[in-house]
Amino acid sequence: MSQPQPGVIPYGSSVIYSGPVDIARPINHDNIRGKTIVITGGASGFGAACLQEWASHGANVIIGDINEKAGTELVARIRQSTGNQNHHFIPLDVTSWPSQAAFFKQAARLSPHGGIDHVMANAGIADAPEQLVFEDPPDYARMDDGPPPKPAMRTLDINLNGVMYTTHLAISYLSRNPGSEKCQVGKHSGTRDRHLILVASIAxxxxxxxQPLYAAAKHGVVGLFRTLRLTTPLKSGIRVNMINPYFVDTPILGPLGAFVMAGGGMATVKSVVEATSRLVADQGIIGRALVIGPNTSEEDAKAMGLERAIEDQAVWDCYAHDFEQTDLFTRRIVGVTNLVTQARGWVGIWSDIRKNLSRKLWKSMGY
Ligand SMILES: NC(=O)c1ccc[n+]([C@@H]2O[C@H](COP(=O)([O-])OP(=O)(O)OC[C@H]3O[C@@H](n4cnc5c(N)ncnc54)[C@H](O)[C@@H]3O)[C@@H](O)[C@H]2O)c1
Structure with missing residues (x-):
């Protein structure tokens, strides 16, 4: 493919994506060996379970987490059980750009081959109190002493802004992974990879x-996935996939959450690890999303709004068929944008935007 001109999205050929994931196909764990995998929020739950699984298959796993004690202890245990000293814990707060930038830099430095093959944007919280307050605000009109305090939005900071920072850095590092090639449909294995896994949710x-903040953040992650999968494989050769687990009994739910959900048929950590391992192990999976659902009946799944693509499976593809529509829509928009960009160049576009904004500003001031 020829190098596109700056600002032009390479949409001349078609979007790169693979067909629906074959869940019944055995996972090629051999293709996990030797890969450097970075996981945010890796000290607990899904991240910790994936670390354990991928380390057992010979990957070098580097986790970052705000919980330093749990992360350090976990990595020490995994180093001991695998005999591999290339697993690392790095303190990380995903809400902080300097912390994330330092995390990626150190991870690449610690990687035996100097690069990163997979990034799992996994860190997340479900802060119940801030969600309750959001929907049940105080009577602001009656508060007189200056502006009222800002509502807490930590769920958005971690689950959405944190994921945006991770994704931005992942694109930078994965596309420059030494010895890696651009992803290709039909190429199922290789020594190096370029893979971003977004952890969204049924929410x-x-x-x-x-859970308005949690759902808004996770819808944001889904929007990010649906957008990046159209262009990132083309522009940077990075495959972008997503997992959407249903409720799973991990610390994020808190004691009450797990208790409330206990009778409702939860998904399992094992299914999450298996689905994510499939995405990691098969380099031919590009632009797919896997729902990890509860092992309930077909009827119950439908009642929850979860229409399975594959019967009797706890894991199935979602957005399997929307490429056609999204692709067409996006292609048209991108086509028009590219035409304008080519005709006017970036300078022209920015001057249009500036003109438009200043016109609006004048209008809002009553001129
Ligand atoms: N468990 C579920 O029911 C479920 C369902 C769907 C999606 N998810 C998503 O899966 C991901 C992992 O959740 P989990 O179930 O393993 O929960 P978990 O609480 O076990 O793990 C989350 C990890 O993220 C870390 N973390 C929190 N804030 C951080 C920050 N600012 N910087 C760095 N690390 C931070 C925590 O310390 C913890 O180790 C989350 O994004 C969550 O939203 C979970």
């Missing part, structure tokens, strides 16, 4: 009563 596909 990114459907509303989640009582």
């Amino acid at each position: 990114g596909l459907a509303g989640l009563a009582g």
Whole structure:
């Protein structure tokens, strides 16, 4: 493919994506060996379970987490059980840009081959109190002493802004992974990879009563996935995939959450690890999303708004068929944008935007 001119999205050929994931196909764990995998929020739950699994298959796993004690202890245990000293814990706060930038830099430096093959944007919280307050605000009109305090939005800071920082850095590092090639459909294995895994949730596909911030953040991650998968494989050769787990009993739910959900058929950490391992191990999977659902009946799954693509499976593809529509829509928009960019160049576009904004500003001032 020829080098596109700056600002032009390479849409001349078609979008690169693979067909629906064959869940029944055995996972090629051999293709995990020797890969450097970075996981945010890797000290607990999904991240910790994936670390354990991928380390057992010969990957070098580097986790970052705000929980330094749990992360350090976990990595020490995994180093001991695998005999591999290339697993690392690095303190990380995903809400902080300097912390994330330093995390990626150190991870690449610690990687035996100097690069990163997979990034799992996984760190997340579900802060119940701030969600309750959001929907039940105080009577602001009656507060007189200056501006009222800002509402807490840590769920958005971590689950969305944190993921944006991770994604931005992942694109930078994965596209420059030494010895790696651009992803290709049909190429299922290789020594090096360029892979971003976005951890969304069922709450990114459907509303989640009582969790407005969490659902908004996860819908944001789904939007990010649906957008990046159209262009990132083309522009940077990075495959972008997503997982959307249903409720799973991990510390994020808190004791009450797990208790409330216990009778409702939860998904399992094992299924999450298996689905994510499939995405990691098969380099031919590009632009796909996997729902990890509960092992409930078909009827119950439908009642929850979860229509399975594959019967009797706890894991299935979602957005399997929307490429056609999205692709067409996006292609048209991109086509028009490219034409304008080519005709006027970036300088022209920015001057249009500036003109438009200043016109609006004058109008808002009553001129
Ligand atoms: N468990 C579920 O039911 C479920 C369902 C769908 C999606 N998810 C998503 O899966 C991901 C992992 O969740 P989990 O179930 O393993 O929960 P978990 O609480 O076990 O793990 C989350 C990890 O993120 C870390 N973390 C929190 N804030 C951080 C920050 N600012 N910087 C760095 N690390 C931070 C925590 O310390 C923890 O180790 C989250 O994004 C979550 O939203 C979970």
